[in-house]
Amino acid sequence: MEIKEEVRKVKLSAPLLAGMSEEKRNHALQAVAEALISAKEEIFAANAQDMEQAEKDGIAAPVLKRLKFDEGKLHDVTEGIRDLIRLKDPLFQTQLARELDEGLTLYRVTCPIGVIGVIFEARPDALVQISALCIKSGNCVILKGGSEAIRTNKILFQIIHRAVAEAGLPEHSMMLLEARSEITELLECDGYVDLLIPRGSNQFVQYIMNHTRIPVMGHADGICHIYVDKAADIQKAIPIILDAKTQYVSACNTVETLLIHEEIAEKLLPELGKALKEHGVELRGSKAVQELTGCVEATEEDNRKEYLDYIVSARTVKNIREAVDHINYYGSHHTDCIITEDAQAAEEFMMLVDSAGVYQNCSTRFADGYRYGFGAEVGISTGKLHARGPVGLEGLVSYKYKLFGNGQIVGDYASGKKTFHFKDLPLED
Structure with a gap:
């Protein structure tokens, strides 16, 4: 397949899809959910083959858990699609309305980014979530x-692509x-x-960033911390x-x-060590x-380690x-948490920690587009430009300025001869 020519066809379709109504896009999503449920036996059979091959290849248990696509994951992705349908349309939203001068009116209106390439790990459910978003x-x-x-x-894509095309979206x-x-x-x-x-290892994400002129958004590592305050x-x-640590050990969040305040260490650590x-x-x-x-002893390398396994370091x-x-030196600016009953300590922590997610008294596993009510996510961004944290619908839109004269x-x-008077208008008008 000539990749560049096929990608060009996708680019030509972008303006057509961008102009589709919310009703048409939601209809396509509903069709996708129904098609996935109808073809579930075919999907499970393909997944069983992937699982069998992965086990033969000695793939690690955490990866096998991500790879498995069963009734539970089918239910999750189809419910996620239905949640997306219920969410407000991110497109055609007027963010600014301003009269520059009499008869000269400016609007800022949301629109799609265009063509998005997503390279993701061995998680078939991610393909469904990304496609739906x-x-x-x-x-x-x-x-x-x-x-x-x-x-x-392959089978998931075929099912989704067929449903989308039959619903009237560009082929x-x-x-x-x-x-x-x-x-x-x-x-x-x-x-x-x-x-x-890109979603994957630090090495892989860095490779992508260093070998393309296309803008890249994402995160390399998920080195998340919990600080237990005094x-x-x-x-x-x-x-x-x-x-x-254990709810889903191979996740980036x-x-x-663990960072333990020395004044609480004697009370916490023996009990925590036993529980771990x-x-x-x-x-x-x-x-x-x-x-x-x-x-066992932790080394300097443990401070920088994303284990994605049943291992945790503490100091x-x-x-x-x-x-x-x-946290700011060793962390990946993903998600970090303070456990404390001191509101001032929590405020200081949340102000100073330079991460996409800062939490108090809850698991870092909440760092997820679905759990934020975004209708899943295409990934988590640890950068500061355009989108940060779980990237849901809002992170997948840009905007354009429309000027009516x-x-x-300008002369x-x-x-x-003329002057601007810059009068902001109510957005509802």
């Missing part, structure tokens, strides 16, 4: 999933890449692709930490490093943590500022 936001999408899920992704509004070599060709399509969102409630702290062990989690700690738990800190400095020319204003 792009349909709702009026964006064309180019998808490349992990090779471990190649059969499942070339979606495209699936299957071979890893096609990623290199995609990176060269800077004239046709408006945004790339004013923490231990009965809250332990369940929060266990959930953040799983906690990897009971849940199969290996604790690696600084000297103070070792003395209280008998855990004690003297105060909140030391915790903040550690009646023969005005009249440059000469002083």
Whole structure:
């Protein structure tokens, strides 16, 4: 397949999809949900083949868990689609209305980004979520999933693409890449692709950023922290930490490093160490943590490690500022949490920690587009431009300025013949 020519067709479809009404896009989403349910046995059969091959290849258990697409995940993605249908249309929303002069009126109106390329891990449910978000936001999408899920992704794409086309959306509004070599060709399509969102290892994301002129949005690592303050409630702290570590161990919002205020360490660590062990989690700690738990030693490398496994590192800190400095230096600016009953301490932590998500007294696993009510996400951005945190519908739209005049020319204003009066108008008008 000539990738650049196929991507060009997607680009030509982008304005057509951008002009589709909310009713038509929602109708397509409903058709997708119904088609997935109707074809579930076919999907499960393809996934069983992927699972069998992955087990033969010795794929790690956390990856196998992501790879599996069963009744539970089918229910989640179809419910996610229905949630998207209920969400307000992100397009055609007037954000600014301003009369520059009499008869010269400016509007800022939301519109799709255009063509989005998403390269994601071996999670077939991600293909459905990404496709649905792009349909709702009026964006064309180019998808490349992990090779471990190649059969499942292919059948899912075929079902979604057929449903979308039959619902009246442009035939070339979606495209699936299957071979890893096609990623290199995609990176060269800077004239046709408006945004790339890579989801994977730090090394992979850095490779994408360094080998394309297409704007890239995403995150490389998910090194998330929980700081247990001296004013923490231990009965809250332990369940929060266990959930953040074990609820879905291979996720990017799983906690990897614990910072414990030295004044609460003796009360918390023995009980926490026991709870982690009971849940199969290996604790690696600084000297103070070792003395209280008998855990193995943590190294400097552990401060920078995204385990994506049943391992967590811990160290004690003297105060909140030391915790903040550690997070800002070693963290990935993804999601970090303070456990405390001190509102002032929480405010200081949330103000100073430079991350996309800052939490108090809850699991880092809440960092998710679906749990934020965004109708799933295409990824999580740790950057600060355009979109930050879970990227849902709002992160997939841009805007354009529409100026309506009646023969005005700039020369009249440059000469002083006319002047601007800049009058903001009610948005509802």
